[in-house]
Amino acid sequence: MSPTIASRLAGLNPRQQEAVRYIDGPCLVLAGAGSGKTSVITTKIAYLVQECGMSARRIAAVTFTNKAAREMKERVGSMLKGKEGHGLTVSTFHTLGLNIIRSELKALGYRPGFSLFDPEDAKALLRDLMNKDAQVDADQINAVQHQISQWKNDLVLPGQALSHAADDDEQYAARVYEAYVRHLKAYNAVDFDDLILLPVVLLRDDPEALARWRRKIHYMLVDEYQDTNISQYLLVRLLMGERSTFTVVGDDDQSIYAWRGARPENLVTLGEDFPRLKVIKLEQNYRSTGTILRAANTLIANNPHVYDKTLWSEMGEGAAIRVVVNRHEEAEAERVASEILTRRIKESAEWRDFAVLYRGNFQARLLELKLQHYQIPYKLSGGTSFFSRNEIKDAMAYLRLLINPADDNAFLRIVNVPRREIGPSTLEKLANYATERNISLFAACHELGLEQLLPVRAVERLSRFTHFIDGVRRRMDQGDAIDAIRGMLHEMDYEAWLYQNASAPTIAERRMANVWVLVDQLEKSMNRDPEDTASTETETDDVEAAISRLVLRDILEQQAEEDDSDRVQLLTMHASKGLEFPHVYLMGLEEELLPHRNAIEVGTVEEERRLAYVGITRARRTLTLTLARQRKTYGELMDCTPSRFLDELPEGDLEWEGRADREDPEKKQARGQDAIAGLRSLLG
Numbered sequence: 001m002s003p004t005i006a007s008r009l010a011g012l013n014p015r016q017q018e019a020v021r022y023i024d025g026p027c028l029v030l031a032g033a034g035s036g037k038t039s040v041i042t043t044k045i046a047y048l049v050q051e052c053g054m055s056a057r058r059i060a061a062v063t064f065t066n067k068a069a070r071e072m073k074e075r076v077g078s079m080l081k082g083k084e085g086h087g088l089t090v091s092t093f094h095t096l097g098l099n100i101i102r103s104e105l106k107a108l109g110y111r112p113g114f115s116l117f118d119p120e121d122a123k124a125l126l127r128d129l130m131n132k133d134a135q136v137d138a139d140q141i142n143a144v145q146h147q148i149s150q151w152k153n154d155l156v157l158p159g160q161a162l163s164h165a166a167d168d169d170e171q172y173a174a175r176v177y178e179a180y181v182r183h184l185k186a187y188n189a190v191d192f193d194d195l196i197l198l199p200v201v202l203l204r205d206d207p208e209a210l211a212r213w214r215r216k217i218h219y220m221l222v223d224e225y226q227d228t229n230i231s232q233y234l235l236v237r238l239l240m241g242e243r244s245t246f247t248v249v250g251d252d253d254q255s256i257y258a259w260r261g262a263r264p265e266n267l268v269t270l271g272e273d274f275p276r277l278k279v280i281k282l283e284q285n286y287r288s289t290g291t292i293l294r295a296a297n298t299l300i301a302n303n304p305h306v307y308d309k310t311l312w313s314e315m316g317e318g319a320a321i322r323v324v325v326n327r328h329e330e331a332e333a334e335r336v337a338s339e340i341l342t343r344r345i346k347e348s349a350e351w352r353d354f355a356v357l358y359r360g361n362f363q364a365r366l367l368e369l370k371l372q373h374y375q376i377p378y379k380l381s382g383g384t385s386f387f388s389r390n391e392i393k394d395a396m397a398y399l400r401l402l403i404n405p406a407d408d409n410a411f412l413r414i415v416n417v418p419r420r421e422i423g424p425s426t427l428e429k430l431a432n433y434a435t436e437r438n439i440s441l442f443a444a445c446h447e448l449g450l451e452q453l454l455p456v457r458a459v460e461r462l463s464r465f466t467h468f469i470d471g472v473r474r475r476m477d478q479g480d481a482i483d484a485i486r487g488m489l490h491e492m493d494y495e496a497w498l499y500q501n502a503s504a505p506t507i508a509e510r511r512m513a514n515v516w517v518l519v520d521q522l523e524k525s526m527n528r529d530p531e532d533t534a535s536t537e538t539e540t541d542d543v544e545a546a547i548s549r550l551v552l553r554d555i556l557e558q559q560a561e562e563d564d565s566d567r568v569q570l571l572t573m574h575a576s577k578g579l580e581f582p583h584v585y586l587m588g589l590e591e592e593l594l595p596h597r598n599a600i601e602v603g604t605v606e607e608e609r610r611l612a613y614v615g616i617t618r619a620r621r622t623l624t625l626t627l628a629r630q631r632k633t634y635g636e637l638m639d640c641t642p643s644r645f646l647d648e649l650p651e652g653d654l655e656w657e658g659r660a661d662r663e664d665p666e667k668k669q670a671r672g673q674d675a676i677a678g679l680r681s682l683l684g
């Protein structure tokens with residue numbers, strides 16, 4: 001055995017070692033937070049390569065978020081040397097799907113150069129389709145979008161959705177679904193859910209494609225398995241087939257994506273579909289102090305359990321968990337920021353040792369202001385703010401149009417940005433013309449017939465625009481794609497346009513700088529050293545793939561990860577999955593926030609409890625829970641009730657600050673009895 005892998009294995013406990021060494025059949029590691037599941041996956045990748053002589057090219061490891069994939073890559077990268085990691089896939093499910101689609105475009109019936117629609121683009125398309133019949137509001141569009149996403153995650157195609165529709169609403173949604181799929185195809189575009197759905201349908205229906213991929217991938221490892229949806233599960237099952245050489249690890253108590261179609265039942269299904277499944281449980285937690293672990297265990301015991309798990313730790317008791325009650329949300333943010341400032345010195349910690357977790361991104365706003373006030377460096381993860389900037393949306397639209405001129409959404413966004421004097425009535429006529437002939441707007445600009453419809457000047461302006469884009473496309477094909485993109489931005493003087501439209505020159509300057517950040521990231525992603533261990537999902541990353549990954553937000557999160565400067569981490573509990581920090585602040589422990597109001601209304605408090613469990617178990621040494629007595633909700637200052645989850649934590653381990661009125665003990669006991677009765681009835 002190679003000395004590296006031997007020493008890695010020696011650092012694991014016997015059960016973990018067993019999970020690493022077991023390669024003869026399907027393997028499930030089912031264990032609580034911080035028990036070393038991800039460590040099993042990373043060590044096993046090294047074991048497969050170094051000990052079993054498997055080519056890294058034949059191994060695919062998938063996980064849930066870009067951040068987690070990035071972290072896994074780092075861990076594996078430190079174990080594999082030189083060429084050992086060449087060709088290894090470590091990615092999210094979505095990136096794996098994207099790679100399959102890219103190499104199977106023809107079999108899937110797509111033309112080269114397809115667009116990836118992000119949820120905002122998808123919504124815009126749905127809005128157009130739905131507004132054709134009647135004026136619809138944002139809620140209706142969201143509901144239909146959610147329903148379509150559910151269908152795709154459950155592998156329900158439009159025909160099936162139509163024939164199984166239970167009521168008029170579903171009938172309607174299914175009809176929109178059918179039109180939506182048709183339009184996406186016409187645009188040569190796919191949405192995020194398609195990244196899983198299309199490969200699954202292809203592998204299911206096309207034996208040759210299936211054989212190709214089974215030859216390519218021999219071993220799969222899946223982290224955070226509890227959050228896979230049906231399509232993702234089928235993707236793993238199809239790829240592995242009879243050979244069933246895979247390892248999946250998960251924790252049913254950390255399933256927090258049911259709202260996005262995750263099916264924790266997949267854990268049970270696995271045992272049914274693979275009777276030879278070897279199940280390994282881990283029980284020692286290597287992350288948190290005894291106090292933090294007890295809090296997590298006690299809280300999650302309030303949920304019914306399919307599998308029993310007990311977690312213990314040898315990390316010592318550690319400090320009590322502090323619960324800090326604040327007057328209002330601003331005081332809460334102020335408190336967290338000022339505490340981090342002083343505690344960094346007291347604990348002789350680094351900024352990066354502190355993480356602040358919250359339920360919703362909106363909670364970060366006040367906190368950001370306070371951190372800025374104290375000049376505390378911080379990193380905000382997961383927010384989409386960068387991509388919702390207008391200049392970034394413009395730049396992305398240009399990039400998308402360059403790789404796929406049939407992308408009408410992108411065309412409409414930038415045909416007049418910067419101003420090209422192409423007015424709405426010209427565009428409307430162009431759109432009618434294109435629709436009648438079933439061609440894209442871009443293609444329609446090249447048609448002679450247009451001259452009968454539009455004034456000469458309008459036709460000229462349109463064709464000047466398409467020639468401009470065609471020219472850039474040619475330069476991209478012939479030479480350095482990034483140079484061509486930079487040249488395009490200069491040539492059309494996007495910067496001047498930003499200056500014309502900004503209220504101050506510094507704002508325009510910053511916006512232009514953002515655009516260059518985007519282009520730089522694109523370049524970096526294309527030039528990644530292919531020899532670089534475990535960093536390549538595909539062997540050649542051309543500009544099309546890079547742009548798609550940009551839409552997937554993959555590249556920018558990569559930048560965020562590479563930026564290892566010392567900063568306080570701000571992230572949602574959802575985004576914190578799999579990560580760990582010495583000092584954790586959990587904000588907003590109030591009813592209607594955690595558990596979230598919607599979850600209380602629809603009866604999914606158990607999922608919120610799992611979310612709180614995920615948050616608590618991120619902490620290694622200290623945990624601070626904060627809440628506010630009053631908070632602005634929909635513009636109104638409302639009184640808040642402390643979260644029920646606080647009552648579910650071991651009272652003796654909590655240290656309260658600023659709690660004026662303690663709850664009447666009798667009332668509390670009654671509530672506890674209710675919970676126990678509820679749990680009993682659930683467990684039958």
Ligand code: ATP
Binds near residue numbers: 011012251577579
């Ligand atoms: P989560 O459920 O939160 O994803 P996990 O089960 O994936 O957690 P890891 O992240 O793999 O747990 O491990 C938690 C911590 O424990 C890490 O810091 C890891 O390095 C450490 N660790 C894992 N196994 C061992 C071990 N056998 N001995 C010492 N430390 C370990």
Ligand code: MG
Binds near residue numbers: 037038039223578
């Ligand atoms: Mg993990």
